[in-house]
Amino acid sequence: MTTNLALTPVQLIELDRVVSGLAKIRSLKSQLEAREAALLAAASSLACDVSDTGAHPDGGSMAHRMIASDIGAALRESDRTVTTRMGRAFTLITDYPHTHDAVAAGLITGAHAGVITDAGSIVTDPVNREHYEAAVLEVAVVETVGRLRPIAKELAERYATESLDDRHDRARACRSVRVIDLDDSMAELRALMPAPYAYGVMDRLKQMSHLVKEAEHTTHADAVKATRGAGA
Structure with missing residues (x-):
């Protein structure tokens, strides 16, 4: 720990206690976020399994809504919010496993993971995605969420499967x-x-x-x- 303040030995001890305590809590929160993401991803997989078993013609949307409704009732969250979180968690677990591992280890936060997956949405090729994830994780473990965001976007652009012009043409239609x-x-x-x-x-x-x-x-x-x- 470094500080430019002129603190007494007692104050330094207290500051160290506060900083180390907060760091431990943040690490524990990240571990819980990773466990929560794993459960939400499992819920999404379960919904897909229910849909496949029943051969539902709606593509599984009813199964997702049903399971999201049960989770939402337990967490006091709306079905739509839970459905969105299930989708994001499934993407994290399946497409960015090393990012999830970093959250579970307390190396980065769930917010870092969100930035990584959001920026990486344009990287659809699995091999390119692996390269992108490896590159962006090196930055994520040492940077804040705010500083990570533009870097993640730049890295994602480098590994993007589709050109910016093509994506822009498609986005214009919206x-x-x-x-x-x-x-x-x-x-x-x-x-x-x-x-x-x-x-x-x-x-x-x-x-x-x-x-x-x-x-x-x-x-x-x-x-x-x-x-x-x-x-x-």
Whole structure:
């Protein structure tokens, strides 16, 4: 442990106790996250097995919802949340086993693992995925989640099976606009579009807001002048 503070021997001992205690707790939390991921992945596998046994025509979605409902009731989480977590856990266990092992060993956190699997979604070739996982884990064990994210994306791009242009063309087909109601008679406008257009819209909105503020300021100043003139 290193520190630039001028601490007394007693304070140094207390600081060491706090830091080492927190490190142990974080390691234990990571181990529990790994065990939880293993159980969620097992639940996903069970749902697939139930679906295969019953030859369900829905592709297993009903089996997943049923099992997610039971888990959600026990954990007080929504079925949708549990279903999402089951899918992410299954991906971690099956596609990134070494990442799961690192979480289980307390070397990285579940948040690190999430960054690795999210960024690696574009790496579909199994061999390339192994190379990506090995490279990104070297960074994950020494970096924070925030610093890992851009590095993981860069590494994933290097091992991606499909080019960025091809992925962009496919993503363009998902363009959308929606309005989300908020409190106090407000609403949020969300638009999914190519990044250059999004930044262009943002720039235009900022220009419009400046013009509105300038107009309001001018109107207010004119009103003040008129009031003062009338008073004179």
